[in-house]
Amino acid sequence: MRESKNRWVRWTLVVITVLLLIGAGYGIYLYQVINDSRTDGFDTTKKQIETQTSYHNVHSIQAYYGENSYHVFYASNEENEEHLIFLPLEGDERELIVINENDMVSEDAILEAWSSSCDSCRLADITPAYEDGQALWEITYHDKNDQFVMDYYSIDGQDLEERYTYNKMFQ
Numbered sequence: 001m002r003e004s005k006n007r008w009v010r011w012t013l014v015v016i017t018v019l020l021l022i023g024a025g026y027g028i029y030l031y032q033v034i035n036d037s038r039t040d041g042f043d044t045t046k047k048q049i050e051t052q053t054s055y056h057n058v059h060s061i062q063a064y065y066g067e068n069s070y071h072v073f074y075a076s077n078e079e080n081e082e083h084l085i086f087l088p089l090e091g092d093e094r095e096l097i098v099i100n101e102n103d104m105v106s107e108d109a110i111l112e113a114w115s116s117s118c119d120s121c122r123l124a125d126i127t128p129a130y131e132d133g134q135a136l137w138e139i140t141y142h143d144k145n146d147q148f149v150m151d152y153y154s155i156d157g158q159d160l161e162e163r164y165t166y167n168k169m170f171q
Contacts, residue, residue: 105157120144
């Protein structure tokens with residue numbers, strides 16, 4: 001009788017171990033698929049910009065999904081001037097939107113100004129954005145009331161252009 005109990009326990013542990021391994025493998029697979037879709041087209045965009053324009057040394061590529069979708073990156077031109085560039089992902093005429101780095105406030109400076117105005121906030125992310133024909137800084141964070149907030153500052157850091165606040169739905 002005791003031996004049949006040991007078999008049952010052993011088989012239960014084997015089944016649980018196999019299920020955990022399958023779950024871990026599936027989780028890793030899902031992570032890779034999701035990450036690949038998030039960065040889909042970055043390599044193509046980088047090659048296209050470096051071969052078809054005067055910009056080289058493309059770095060820090062990210063995607064922005066607003067009213068329109070953009071690949072956003074920093075690149076140097078022939079004079080080694082840094083530029084922030086938005087490449088529209090939709091439409092036949094995908095004209096580059098170029099912002100000279102000298103005409104914008106740095107990410108660190110806009111974060112410093114934001115954090116001094118909101119000392120109890122928890123930063124989620126900051127990214128360049130492009131809405132309504134205007135380059136912006138999108139700062140997402142949780143405020144003191146635990147609301148999720150999206151602030152859009154002008155790229156020169158002078159004005160808060162727009163703010164969206166989302167209340168927590170579930171406690």
